[in-house]
Amino acid sequence: MDPNLGDDSAPLNNGAGGRNPVGLPWQNVSREEWNDYRWQLSHRITSVASLAGLRYFSPEETAILERVNDLYHLGITPYYLSLIRLDDPADPIALQAIPGTGEYFGMDVGEDDPLDEEKDSPVPGLTHRYPDRCLMVVTNFCSMYCRHCTRKRIWALGEGAKTEFELGKMFSYIKRHEEIRDVIVSGGDPLTLPTARIEYILKGLRKIPHVEIIRIGTRVPVVLPMRIDDELCSLLSKYGPIWINTQFNHPREVTEEARQACDRLLRAGVPVNNQTVLLKGINDHPEIIRRLNTQLLKAKVRPYYLFQCDQVRGLEHFRTRLSKGIEIMEALRGHTSGLAIPTFVVDVPGGGGKIPLMPNYILSMGEQRTILRNYEGIIVSYEEPRADGRPSARPEAESLPSRADVYRLMTGEVKALIPAGNERMARRRRRCESASPTT
Ligand SMILES: *Cc1c(COP(=O)(O)O)cnc(C)c1O
Numbered sequence: 020m021d022p023n024l025g026d027d028s029a030p031l032n033n034g035a036g037g038r039n040p041v042g043l044p045w046q047n048v049s050r051e052e053w054n055d056y057r058w059q060l061s062h063r064i065t066s067v068a069s070l071a072g073l074r075y076f077s078p079e080e081t082a083i084l085e086r087v088n089d090l091y092h093l094g095i096t097p098y099y100l101s102l103i104r105l106d107d108p109a110d111p112i113a114l115q116a117i118p119g120t121g122e123y124f125g126m127d128v129g130e131d132d133p134l135d136e137e138k139d140s141p142v143p144g145l146t147h148r149y150p151d152r153c154l155m156v157v158t159n160f161c162s163m164y165c166r167h168c169t170r171k172r173i174w175a176l177g178e179g180a181k182t183e184f185e186l187g188k189m190f191s192y193i194k195r196h197e198e199i200r201d202v203i204v205s206g207g208d209p210l211t212l213p214t215a216r217i218e219y220i221l222k223g224l225r226k227i228p229h230v231e232i233i234r235i236g237t238r239v240p241v242v243l244p245m246r247i248d249d250e251l252c253s254l255l256s257k258y259g260p261i262w263i264n265t266q267f268n269h270p271r272e273v274t275e276e277a278r279q280a281c282d283r284l285l286r287a288g289v290p291v292n293n294q295t296v297l298l299k300g301i302n303d304h305p306e307i308i309r310r311l312n313t314q315l316l317k318a319k320v321r322p323y324y325l326f327q328c329d330q331v332r333g334l335e336h337f338r339t340r341l342s343k344g345i346e347i348m349e350a351l352r353g354h355t356s357g358l359a360i361p362t363f364v365v366d367v368p369g370g371g372g373k374i375p376l377m378p379n380y381i382l383s384m385g386e387q388r389t390i391l392r393n394y395e396g397i398i399v400s401y402e403e404p405r406a407d408g409r410p411s412a413r414p415e416a417e418s419l420p421s422r423a424d425v426y427r428l429m430t431g432e433v434k435a436l437i438p439a440g441n442e443r444m445a446r447r448r449r450r451c452e453s454a455s456p457t458t
């Protein structure tokens with residue numbers, strides 16, 4: 020069994036949060052404190068030294084991790100830390116949160132801003148790439164710093180939030196561009212801002228009549244679910260329509276706390292969509308993604324995108340081949356609920372934006388028929404409409420060899436090619452047999 024699949028239901032060590040691992044500095048925390056996001060924020064792990072008591076690092080590793088930490092900061096909420104199985108060096112939650120030596124050794128591969136977000140930025144912090152929507156970076160702070168973050172370059176700018184002056188410049192750009200109807204508020208993590216500052220941003224956007232929808236990109240439901248409190252929910256419902264895009268990457272992140280946070284958002288009229296990043300060693304297995312997405316559906320969260328990991332400096336050890344994403348899509352389509360199937364996209368270098376990729380379902384095309392294949396490998400002939408109502412010319416039947424092949428599908432002689440041993444066809448036969456009277 021793949022170790023990453025793990026056992027979703029096995030409880031970790033008990034503690035105030037119900038999952039507080041032994042050996043952590045907050046053994047005696049009360050449930051009230053644990054469920055208070057302010058307590059979570061002020062008790063984050065932020066240094067390699069404080070990790071040392073939780074996990075073994077060799078002196079060499081420690082030296083490298085210190086160097087990684089000089090460049091890219093470290094931040095793990097006690098809640099997210101409690102999801103980690105500290106005795107497993109390949110734990111998929113740990114790999115997202117605890118710095119690794121790969122970040123240092125991969126430093127010469129990739130770029131800081133491969134997607135040219137800054138070249139497509141008319142005002143600092145705002146990226147306007149697509150015709151009718153734009154993205155605003157409103158803070159550099161995150162409660163948990165993902166090791167695989169695409170926007171790691173902004174960490175060098177410190178943990179500050181954009182000032183009202185800087186936000187004002189972004190608002191006036193959006194105001195001047197009436198084609199913008201969808202604004203993505205991103206970061207950093209916008210929901211780590213004080214509630215009053217979130218209100219300032221939403222209010223500013225709602226003053227612009229052509230802004231139809233606001234999207235918030237946040238990992239708070241995954242790494243700090245207690246932040247989704249009543250005060251925040253009523254604020255979000257006041258300035259709707261708001262959509263939230265979050266990032267669950269592994270089924271073990273879909274905890275009861277996370278489910279409840281998503282439920283509170285939904286009750287406030289805020290739909291939650293998920294954008295998974297495909298990460299080597301963390302979730303690059305069809306069964307992990309299938310399980311993640313069916314868990315998300317139970318939490319009423321819709322899997323929206325599956326992202327190819329960007330070619331960002333220091334992320335090379337997380338990057339999979341494109342074929343891995345295609346393989347995962349092949350394993351999903353037809354095999355599980357369509358609602359559990361995201362779009363696999365690669366954001367191409369140079370600012371070309373997101374490009375969807377999937378297995379090939381079109382095998383061939385002729386003027387009269389298109390040859391498609393389904394998830395079972397059944398090859399079908401799809402009849403196209405005849406614009407002029409007249410059939411195309413046909414040669415004499417006897418001149419056509421009578422083999423069942425793809426070309427016969429195209430000529431319309433054969434309707435479908437069905438692989439031997441197809442389970443669905445066997446089921447149909449069994450039903451027919453049991454329905455027919457026996458003598
Ligand atoms: C991803 C992205 C968007 C939103 O894309 P959708 O496909 O609409 O979700 C907008 N702007 C930028 C710069 C992006 O990277």
Ligand code: SF4
Nearest residue numbers: 161164165168207238
């Ligand atoms: S929450 Fe988003 S912005 Fe913050 S570190 Fe993770 S991926 Fe980057």
